Amino acid sequence: MATLRMTTPRLDPHLRRKAIVRGDPGYDEARALYNAMLDRKPEWIVACESSDDIAAGIAFARDNDLLLAIRGGGHNGAGLGSCDGGLVLDLSPMKRISYDAGTGLVSVQAGCSQGEVDRALAEHGRAVPAGIVSSTGITGLTLGGGHGHLTREYGLTIDNLVSTDMVLADGSCVTASADEHPDLFWAIRGGGGNFGVVTQFTYRTWPVDQVVAGPIFFDVAHTEEVMRWYRDFIPTAPRKLSIAFGLKRMPAADPFPRELWNRPVCALICCYNGSEEDAAEAMREVRENLPEPLLDAMAPVPFADWQAAFDGLLPKGLQWYWKGDYVDELTDEAIAEHVAHGGNTPSNLSLMHLYPIDGAVHDVAPEDTAWGARRARWSMVIAGIDPDPAKAAELREWASDYWQAVHRHNPHGGAYVNFMQADEGQDRVRAAYGDNYDRLVEVKRRYDPENLFRVNQNIRP
Secondary structure, X not given: OOOOXXXXXXXXXXXXXXXXEOOOOOHHHHHOOOEOOOOOOOOEEEEOOOHHHHHHHHHHHHHOXXXXXXXXXOOOOOOOOOOOOOXXXXXXXXXXXXXXXXOOEEEEEOOOEHHHHHHHXXXXXXXXXXXXXXXXXXXXXXXXXXXXXXXXXXXXXXXXXXXXXXXXXXXXEEEEEOOOOHHHXXXXXXXXXXXXXXXXXXXXXXXXXXXXXXXXXXXXXXXXXXXXXXXXXXXXXXXXXXXXXXXEEOOOXXXXXXXXXXXXXXXXXXXEOOOHHHHHHHOHHHHHHOOOOOEEOOEEEEHHHHHOOXXXXXXXXXXXXXXXXXXXXXXXXXXXXXXXXXXXXXXXXXXXXXXEOOHHHHHOOOOOOOOOOOOOOEEEEEEEEEOOHHHHHXXXXXXXXXXXXXXXXXOOOOOOHHHOXXXXXXXXXXXXXXXXXXXXXXXXXXXXXXXXXXXXXXXXX
16 A cells, blocks of 8 residues: 655745745744743744745745744744744844834834834834833734823824735735725734734824833732722823833842842832923822832833833743733722732732723724724733743743632623733634624635634634
8 A cells, every 4th residue: 555655845945045944053043932931843934024925925835734823023922923833924024114204104014023113213202102012023012902101192003003014815915004905904903913914014103202101119018009099090090191000029130129129019100201290290199199119210211211121021031821801890809809819929020910901092982993992991911920941830820820810800801812822712812802803704704714814813714
């Protein structure tokens, strides 16, 4: 009887010149993920420099029925910028940023990090609302929605997106905007990488130069008091003021005072886009109504520097396990669970953060973009983080137990897709999009009926 031999398909010479293939020198370094708790072994990693490269890679994956993963900044905590046995299209060589002072628009290629965009726009005293860690890739951040320090004032990253250039599953190149392929433009604003490969974004920018920003740390014993105050204060706060709430330990690194290193704390992570005088007035209630802090580090700082302030604590290669939820109401019962779990982190870097998603976010109707949480007030993440692989099980257990305890107080069950693990199931994906999910399915059927783009929080056609 003849024996069938399974052969590995060969890249065409053009792509092979741009590729790292399993077994090549540098393969293990090239395939390494931001989250070292995960391990992926793609067959090919192709460094793309153009839409033509991307289209060729898509055709190769489609014709050979391969898993296809898209890597922008390589920051995806769920490891969805890579895959086992398939093809990774690495967009990191695509770094062009072009700012138009006449229109205030900036065009950004898909391989850029958030920090690269921040620094390029800082020269002009402008910014795009984005996340809070500058090493984050701008592509994954944007396609998931994008929230951070400027969200309350200027909305989500997708609320400032004007157009995208994309390569679709059939290899065609299109522009998606309010006027061209508007259904596709609707879907990519929050729908993740389900519909094609974005090569370039065009965003509105806003005047942001120096901000008054920094963390305020309180002893963990004050968590309940500070959390209840925070819950009531944020809806009344001026939109120029963003305050995220955190439960963590004092970072064991300079410039934090050594005598406070590793101490359990609750934190207000503050950013005011305005003058020192106005910031002092906006923060007056904080300083008059809360206990004496262990450390108040708010100070004037260039916005791009503030965006990068915590990058050194979170380099590539740490162990991560995270879970998220949108939070509509921060009840006393939920606060009690946060007190019970959040003050007992398993490592110095582990944390719980609540990011406010009110203000300008609520000015946009829930059906206007795919992003499904316009009525929520916070986006929560619980993250077990440590450099030691031996602590992986402990990190997972802590984050999972904590999430289970607070999740039952969240009536809708959805989460920010960028804060989800890869294996949370289709019910969680549906919950993330709520009433928008069925429309997303219809757009998926039109633009990717064979579900080529499925290494993501998947919208199934």
